[in-house]
Amino acid sequence: MDPCCGPVSPGGDSGKRDPGKRDPGTYDAIFNARFSGAIARRYRRKGLGAAEQRIVDFLVSTGIEGASVLEIGGGVGEIQLELLRRGAARAVNLELSTGYEDDARRLAEAAGLGGRVDRHVGLDIAEAPDDVEPADVVVLHRVVCCYPDYARLLGSAADHARRALVFSYPSANPLSHLFIRGMNAMLSASGRSFRGYVHPPEAMVDVVRSRGLVPEYRRGSPVWHLVGAARG
Numbered sequence: 001m002d003p004c005c006g007p008v009s010p011g012g013d014s015g016k017r018d019p020g021k022r023d024p025g026t027y028d029a030i031f032n033a034r035f036s037g038a039i040a041r042r043y044r045r046k047g048l049g050a051a052e053q054r055i056v057d058f059l060v061s062t063g064i065e066g067a068s069v070l071e072i073g074g075g076v077g078e079i080q081l082e083l084l085r086r087g088a089a090r091a092v093n094l095e096l097s098t099g100y101e102d103d104a105r106r107l108a109e110a111a112g113l114g115g116r117v118d119r120h121v122g123l124d125i126a127e128a129p130d131d132v133e134p135a136d137v138v139v140l141h142r143v144v145c146c147y148p149d150y151a152r153l154l155g156s157a158a159d160h161a162r163r164a165l166v167f168s169y170p171s172a173n174p175l176s177h178l179f180i181r182g183m184n185a186m187l188s189a190s191g192r193s194f195r196g197y198v199h200p201p202e203a204m205v206d207v208v209r210s211r212g213l214v215p216e217y218r219r220g221s222p223v224w225h226l227v228g229a230a231r232g
């Protein structure tokens with residue numbers, strides 16, 4: 001299972017945002033040290049996957065030299081590390097799960113980039129936009145499908161992007177809807193508060209556009225679709 005996901009408020013399975021009532025263990029239960037370890041091992045052995053490489057290539061094409069990077073839900077941080085290697089100045093990572101921190105620190109230190117990465121756990125840009133500094137480029141890879149309120153999350157992310165934003169989302173086809181429904185049923189049956197979402201792709205792009213970013217790169221694959229947008 002490739003979890004892509006979001007919280008359900010305690011006592012409810014509707015997937016609707018319920019500020020102040022998020023189960024604090026929602027993300028930790030799924031994106032735990034085991035999940036993190038698998039991603040970190042794959043990155044150490046093979047480097048970036050195809051989707052991650054495309055995100056890096058798009059941002060490099062917009063000009064990454066000296067840029068600040070904000071990654072929302074960046075997991076172990078492999079995309080931001082590659083952006084730093086390609087000339088970005090510094091990176092901030094926001095995560096709602098505590099599960100990645102040891103792997104993320106080890107990877108950043110091994111790359112000699114630990115001093116240029118700032119990580120925050122539990123800071124949700126959709127809920128507390130004023131607590132997050134803007135950055136030149138903003139990345140959300142495999143994150144919107146883990147969050148119920150895509151408009152609020154993407155809107156806030158876009159507002160924080162001075163130059164460019166990239167996000168990815170899973171295919172919105174009958175198979176992915178079926179997969180997410182099955183995954184959510186299993187999560188519900190096992191008492192977990194975490195849920196996945198297949199949000200409407202064009203509505204997500206419209207959110208980004210409404211914040212003054214021009215979607216200029218779109219790339220599909222059987223699983224992950226990418227949107228790259230730059231400030232007009």
Ligand SMILES: C[S@@+](CC[C@H](N)C(=O)[O-])C[C@H]1O[C@@H](n2cnc3c(N)ncnc32)[C@H](O)[C@@H]1O
Binds near residue numbers: 072073075097125140
């Ligand atoms: C499927 S994982 C992807 C992690 C990483 N981007 C990757 O591709 O390996 C989704 C991550 O998004 C995080 N997440 C979801 N909503 C978030 C939010 N509003 N702010 C920060 N992190 C968030 C979750 O904690 C989870 O670690």
